[in-house]
Amino acid sequence: EVHVHLDRPSVELSPVLYGLFFEDINYAADGGLYAELVQNRSFEYYPLSNNRRLHPLSAWERVQRDGGTAKLAVVDEAPLNDKNTHYVNIALDGTGTAGIANSGFAGIVLEKDAKYDFSVYARRTEDADKAINVQLVKDDGSVLAEGSIDAVSAEWKKYELTLTASDDATKAKLVVTTTGGGVLSLDMVSLFPQETFKGRKNGMRKDLGQALAELNPKFLRFPGGCIAHGSGLANAYRWKDTVGDVAERKPNWNRWGYHQSYGLGYFEYMQLCEDIGATPLPVVPVGVACGFTRPFDKVPMEDLHIWVDDALDLIEFANGPVESEWGKLRAEMGHPEPFNLEYVCLGNEEHDTPEVRERFPYFVAAIRERYPDIKIVGTSGLGEGIPLYDLMTREQVYSSDEHYYMNPNWYLSNTRRFDSFDRNKPKIFVGEYASEGNSMFNAMAEAAYLTGIERNADIVDMTCYAPLLAKYNYTQWPKADLIWFDNTQVVRTPNYYVQQMFATNKGDVYLDNSVEMARNVVDKRYAGRVGIGTWLTTIEVESAKLNGKPLNFADWEVLGGDYDNTKSAYFQRDVRAEPAMSLAPESADGSKTVYEVRARKTGGEEGFLLAFGY
Numbered sequence: 001e002v003h004v005h006l007d008r009p010s011v012e013l014s015p016v017l018y019g020l021f022f023e024d025i026n027y028a029a030d031g032g033l034y035a036e037l038v039q040n041r042s043f044e045y046y047p048l049s050n051n052r053r054l055h056p057l058s059a060w061e062r063v064q065r066d067g068g069t070a071k072l073a074v075v076d077e078a079p080l081n082d083k084n085t086h087y088v089n090i091a092l093d094g095t096g097t098a099g100i101a102n103s104g105f106a107g108i109v110l111e112k113d114a115k116y117d118f119s120v121y122a123r124r125t126e127d128a129d130k131a132i133n134v135q136l137v138k139d140d141g142s143v144l145a146e147g148s149i150d151a152v153s154a155e156w157k158k159y160e161l162t163l164t165a166s167d168d169a170t171k172a173k174l175v176v177t178t179t180g181g182g183v184l185s186l187d188m189v190s191l192f193p194q195e196t197f198k199g200r201k202n203g204m205r206k207d208l209g210q211a212l213a214e215l216n217p218k219f220l221r222f223p224g225g226c227i228a229h230g231s232g233l234a235n236a237y238r239w240k241d242t243v244g245d246v247a248e249r250k251p252n253w254n255r256w257g258y259h260q261s262y263g264l265g266y267f268e269y270m271q272l273c274e275d276i277g278a279t280p281l282p283v284v285p286v287g288v289a290c291g292f293t294r295p296f297d298k299v300p301m302e303d304l305h306i307w308v309d310d311a312l313d314l315i316e317f318a319n320g321p322v323e324s325e326w327g328k329l330r331a332e333m334g335h336p337e338p339f340n341l342e343y344v345c346l347g348n349e350e351h352d353t354p355e356v357r358e359r360f361p362y363f364v365a366a367i368r369e370r371y372p373d374i375k376i377v378g379t380s381g382l383g384e385g386i387p388l389y390d391l392m393t394r395e396q397v398y399s400s401d402e403h404y405y406m407n408p409n410w411y412l413s414n415t416r417r418f419d420s421f422d423r424n425k426p427k428i429f430v431g432e433y434a435s436e437g438n439s440m441f442n443a444m445a446e447a448a449y450l451t452g453i454e455r456n457a458d459i460v461d462m463t464c465y466a467p468l469l470a471k472y473n474y475t476q477w478p479k480a481d482l483i484w485f486d487n488t489q490v491v492r493t494p495n496y497y498v499q500q501m502f503a504t505n506k507g508d509v510y511l512d513n514s515v516e517m518a519r520n521v522v523d524k525r526y527a528g529r530v531g532i533g534t535w536l537t538t539i540e541v542e543s544a545k546l547n548g549k550p551l552n553f554a555d556w557e558v559l560g561g562d563y564d565n566t567k568s569a570y571f572q573r574d575v576r577a578e579p580a581m582s583l584a585p586e587s588a589d590g591s592k593t594v595y596e597v598r599a600r601k602t603g604g605e606e607g608f609l610l611a612f613g614y
């Protein structure tokens with residue numbers, strides 16, 4: 001039984017209390033949310049130290065038909081541009097048909113009657129008038145869609161066509177072939193379903209976008225996580241590499257063991273925010289890479305201004321007028337209106353090092369000077385100790401981002417974590433948390449923790465679970481993720497429904513409340529006495545009844561503990577599993593004897609009220 005006191009609001013709940021954290025981990029972006037169906041579309045893959053199997057022709061294979069042969073080579077002479085530097089040369093022998101095929105991310109999914117946008121950059125040394133044939137082929141060899149490009153010029157040029165699938169398929173391939181001789185060069189070979197989330201070009205997978213929207217998030221933290229500051233600075237997330245024409249973005253490797261096309265870049269993230277009704281919360285690196293990686297990489301102080309300027313330019317990209325350098329790019333990309341960026345996250349889960357302490361203040365000072373209205377979200381690191389909170393307090397950031405991945409019991413016993421936080425310090429952003437599992441028990445533990453957060457919503461301003469997405473068989477974070485998916489299915493976990501329930505039903509204020517904590521039915525065999533006690537908590541007993549008749553506390557025999565039995569009983573924490581007070585029943589007539597005790601917790605840690613007969 002829950003008692004909610006409508007007349008006793010305690011704290012206001014932030015309008016942005018519940019949001020999402022997106023990181024490209026577990027193939028969340030390419031092969032996941034980003035709807036591109038071709039893998040390694042611009043031939044930029046290469047072996048990584050944590051994934052040696054990748055190579056420039058990953059997901060590609062040679063096609064030779066009707067006696068035709070071809071040699072494939074990934075090269076970088078005279079590339080499409082200086083950011084997207086590799087492409088494939090198909091050296092044709094002039095007989096039969098030859099080309100290449102892409103199998104997507106373990107198969108391309110096609111839907112009967114759905115339309116697909118194909119595009120490619122191509123050039124050819126000879127036989128320019130020979131057509132390029134484009135097919136979508138099912139794993140049984142049947143052709144589900146076909147189109148052709150009549151001729152290819154000697155210089156790089158983009159070609160596009162629309163294909164309509166004649167049947168469903170889950171393991172289809174995209175096949176691009178030609179006849180004749182010479183060298184056919186291809187780059188940015190792309191296939192997109194026309195039906196994307198909110199119908200965006202270069203958009204998101206519809207079902208996954210929908211699953212995010214249905215969480216009712218009020219903010220979206222992106223792009224990471226560890227990928228924001230990178231394993232080393234070489235793969236730190238530089239937002240400028242991820243905007244503009246997709247063919248001119250500069251792909252990079254991902255610390256989770258794969259490559260990022262950056263087709264889902266900063267513009268798409270901000271557009272996604274609009275599409276799901278969330279405010280953007282970009283994370284910019286603060287001149288240091290991931291604290292777990294050795295050697296620990298940091299920007300030399302004399303170069304730090306470049307990284308600080310990146311942060312300032314990002315704000316201009318999001319909010320600046322169309323006449324400004326970066327506002328102009330936003331407008332050219334199709335969004336002249338500002339994205340109304342309100343927050344910038346500085347750093348991700350930084351370790352407490354002198355290098356962080358030295359660099360962080362420069363970012364704060366520059367943003368504060370140029371954009372005083374932007375709310376700066378700092379970082380206090382990993383674990384319950386929040387090591388950098390003192391620096392965040394000194395820098396007077398708006399809020400500070402703390403992370404923890406703990407077992408469910410930690411969440412259950414930490415619902416009072418924020419009760420004692422100093423309200424004069426920066427607010428807390430719980431920017432990554434999860435209870436190491438997707439069972440119902442995990443979800444309940446997280447829900448319990450959120451009740452503690454709501455009670456402390458005057459200091460905890462924002463929260464988001466992590467990680468958000470995980471592709472089956474492609475995970476680097478296998479224990480717990482909010483949404484699991486493969487190429488065709490989306491699985492919402494119990495943890496998902498907890499997030500959804502809290503976000504959808506968030507109140508404006510927190511109301512004082514109490515619950516019935518114990519109700520014992522004690523039969524005759526044990527009905528010598530009834531006892532009440534506490535374990536590890538402080539409670540106020542509101543009433544106790546025996547067979548429906550109120551018991552008078554003054555009659556109770558006191559056995560120990562700290563209490564006041566003049567009005568109602570008030571118990572301090574007590575670690576004994578013994579009654580603090582006890583009473584002999586008036587009668588034991590052989591029928592069931594029902595003791596009812598109603599109490600509310602008034603402080604202390606999580607513990608129990610004990611009410612029992614003995």
Ligand code: AHR
Nearest residue numbers: 225226227348349466467
């Ligand atoms: O959410 C997965 C990882 O956990 C994030 O990249 C990092 O911030 C944290 O350590």
